[in-house]
Amino acid sequence: MEFLHPAALWGAGLIALPIIIHLITRRKALRKPFAAIRFVLLSHKRVRRMLRLKRILILLARIMAVAALALLIAHPTLPAAGDMHIGETPRSLVIVLDNSMSMLAEKDGKRPWDAAQALASSLATSLRAGHEAALIFTNPNGNAPAPSFTADPAALRKQLEQARPSFVYRSMTEPLAEAALLLESARHELRQVLLITDLQRAPWAKGSVVPPVGVRLVVLDVGGDVDVANAAVANVELEPSAGEARYNAEIEIAAFAPEAMPGKEVTVIVEEEVRARGFLDVPAKGRAHKRLTFSASGSGILRGIVHLAPDALAADNEHFFTARAGGRIKALVVDGDPKPERYGAESYYLMNALNPKLEARSRIDPTLVTTKGLAKSELGDYDIVIMANVGDIEPKLLDKLNRYVSEGGALLISLGDKTDPERFAAAYGDLAPAALYVLNDLPTPTHLDPTGTDHPSVKLFAMPENGDISLSAFRKYYLLDPASMPEGLKTVLRYQDGAPAMVEKSHGRGKVALATSTLDRDWNDLCIYPTYLPLLQQFALYLTGGMADPVGSEYTVGETARFTCPAEAATALVFGPGGAKRRVELAPQEDVRVGEAVLEDGPGFYEVFCIKKGQSARRPDGEPDRLPVANIDIRESDLGRMQPKALEDRLNRMGFRQARVLKDVRELAEEEGFNPGRRDAARLLFAALMAMLLFEGLLTRKG
């Protein structure tokens, strides 16, 4: 204990005062002849021990109160654990504060981040004229100003108060290089970099820094000695089911523990409701997979979280995702070649594949019409229109279809003997994904290429248990004119000879797909194989937006999300997971407007609202127009630590000669010229004084 006014300690001699008063009052007892003395004697005999103890306690309380008062006037200070002040020697100090996610790992209820922040804050507070200091965060820290030297403690403290741990992964080389660059303009001869970190191994990738001459790097380890076991949700793959309103979630768990973690619980929470739960054994420093099926009931876009049982680091136990709710898909099937006999109709197999009714459950609800019926139909009532072997289309009908797709509808065109390759482009106009080149009538049937299953709608066929799409034989199909293929055209499936079997493109807010052969048995026998049903259902699901999330995509925290808004939107508002709002300017691109936002507010859902000109800039009601999702980079989940000696070697190789790794904050005072921090004990003493007086008052209240 040290004192700001040690002379006041002489006042401690006043502790003799209560003793003297105690003795005097004892001696100055009033004499009182008393008749009922027998009861006084009896009472005294019974309570004298307690009275003696009470007297001693009162005396002690008074002595301590006087002592506390004297100490209070002397203004004591106590050594503060984890507290450090900048030394006397003028210096240029760059504090590099590790604000990576790993600093949030809890060990015995304590987080390295809290210790690091407190230490940096005490150093900042002790900053005075003659010193200069700068603060650099190892990871992006919101809108923190560019680092620069200052002698203003308040400015540094403000930065520290606003500092938040970052979920953006970054190598440690970058902030150290930044510190070295900053020190080139330092005023003082004594130049130090103090890196406060948990010594996590992951961010120490290879890299080099060229620090100015004389710069000393001190690394203070606030991470503790023990490697902490941690597991993280590494990835979640969603596979929608067209047959039923549900998703299969393929969950990958990464373990960073030296020992296996059996029975880890995994939960799928959708719209704040637990929809699936399971357990898995996670091997030591390995990966484990779990497949959970969950209901996609609800409406619109569902917000989901895969949650892993708690461990040292909470932030990586959650993986956010979005999924479209599994509602009914209404399909309008236009049969361009209707036949009186049931099996000869173009649409027979198609209708049964889209909804087998009694055979299996399906979300797709198909309605069959002829070309004439198409003209009478209200297309807005349908999610997808399938033109099966339809020949000519009247211009009026084409306009109707064009509008329908532009506004978000889906169109699937299949070819056949009614198709005239010359008139196809004219019939479908801009809607046609590509012009037809020539009918390829094969002497020997070809097959679908089973290796080309990258497209989301046919990804399921990559797994053999879902069927072999190469079994069906194609005798006829149209070749597409390569010159007419637009830039955004995607090939969904190919024949084994390399020609496209199915293509798709975006048109406005909708999608148009083209099957280059028939969807009945006329040119191929695909419809008699089991793969026909899932292929058509999944493709319909994809085209109607039920498969790939049309409003949200998944990113890693720190990445830039690119999103589109309708042409009439003037700007976009992006709300981060914590509710922070930012405005994003939109750039025109074709018939939409495109915006970009860096998802750096941490993991979670980022709500994007497209705002029209003149619309209020406040958060609109209802669901967002886009919902990108950001998840963490699990490289930060590996809490394995570097050995201090290995880190010193590594820093030496990086360019920092004589870098030191210190385990204890006191070593900063002993070896690096800092002063141990002290805590004002006056408040504590005042509390003690009040407690003593209260205690004395309670004891003397009844004697």
Added chain:
Amino acid sequence: METSSDNRLLRPEVVSRIERLTLIARKVSEGVLTGMHRSIHRGSSLEFADHKPYSPGDDPRLIDWKAFAKTDRYSIKQFEDETNVRAALVLDSSASMEYGSAGQTKLFYGAVLLASLAYLLIRQRDAVGFVSVREGIESYLPPRGRASHLHSIIEHMALIEPKGKTACARAFQMLAERLERRSMIFIAGDLFDEPDETLKAVKLLAGRKHEVAVFHLLDPEELNFPFDHQTLFEDMEGPINLAVDPRGIRDEYLRQIGMFLDVWKRGLAEVGVDYNLVDISEPPQDVLHRYLADRGRRKVK
């Protein structure tokens, strides 16, 4: 030849004490009578003694008309007084009775109380005796019904110098032996004695058909222990001194004295003895009035 008692009686303070005691006793008893409107005893028959010639001022109701018929003179019957009640007034005169915080000691208060009773009784022509007790019987005046006997009792009371220990048990046993006829016994004292022994002695008195009433005299300071400062308490009947902070023991003291009073109250109630706890800050006429009223109620029942 003057006795030592006579010498003491000549001392001015004793004379003043006698006068004061007499005055107060009369005042108290008159106050009591005013409140009561009836005497505590009804005399039974009076024994005829002689005739005296009627003179103006005599009560015409006392004229003996038979004698007038025989002698043709107005004459009045004269009777010899006869007492049918004998009472013993017992006053504790131990040193502890010297204690008093409100301008009067317990002894003086007890003397006033008993003198007032004596006044009332003698006024009704009852025979009243007086006993002063400490470790035994200190002084004894046998019961007499004469008015002048009241003065003797008061003189005795005024001459008492409180000293010695309270040990009433032996005194009460001795009193029980002396009182041959059935008597009323009024005991006034602080009873700072061992209750077991003393209660036995009181039971002995009650067992011999005496009507016993106890006035347990206590000072308000003894009842409430209101002291605040460090105090050296000195025993009034012995050499014991004790320095103590009264606030520290007050609760225990009140508990102890409460238990002590309870022992007396229950012990005396068991043998049908009237027990009256008297705070000596209370006016004695109120105490007497309450006692007599209670007694009257009990008799009626």
